Amino acid sequence: MRAAHTLDRTRVVTWANGLTLGRMISAPALAAAITAPAPRLAALLFALAVASDFLDGALARRRGETSALGGLLDHAADAVLVTSGLAGLAYAGSVPLLLPPLILLAFAQYALDSRALAGRALRPSSLGRWNGIAYYALLGTPVVRDALGLSFPADASVRGLGWLLVASTLLSIADRARALLRARRGG
DSSP: OOOOOOOOHHHSSSSHHEEEEEEEHHHHHHHHHHHOOOHHHHHHHHHHHHHHHHHHHHHHHHHHHOHHHHHHHHHHHHHHHHHHHHHOOOOOOOOTTHHHHHHHHHHHHOOOOOOGGTTTOOOHHHHHHHHHHHHHHHHHHHHHHHHOOOOOHHHHHHHHHHHHHHHHHHHHHHHHOOOOOOOEEEH
């Protein structure tokens, strides 16, 4: 008889989790394409990542393979992808250098606060969700712009949006920390 604490292999090895891991594995290639610069390759990798992000959850739900692990992998893949891509853009001077490590810190806090590593579902916050969407938008804007050979929006505008995301990420981290402290104090 199998111990209760072991992972069920059928819940780990799924098509949806494979798509998610593919997104995570492609992250260094995206960063390399951004810094090379290889704008068309970067745009292709970004488009594939966005497609996999839309498809993995739908596929898991359709096949009845949703799990806390799948949700954690999905969010981890998003964090790795946007952090890697934005690190490439930070290296190129397009976004603040502070943003990529803040994204990793916010994701780690999110996962630990939710106790996701213990198999619990992630506890989202409204600001964190909007930040996650904005990270993708900030990454995609210069990637698509450069692939199409456009000059708009200018790097200064992208950098400004990056600084707004630094501020909102810090706010999200502080808000989650404050909520955790309140919960531990019982009020």
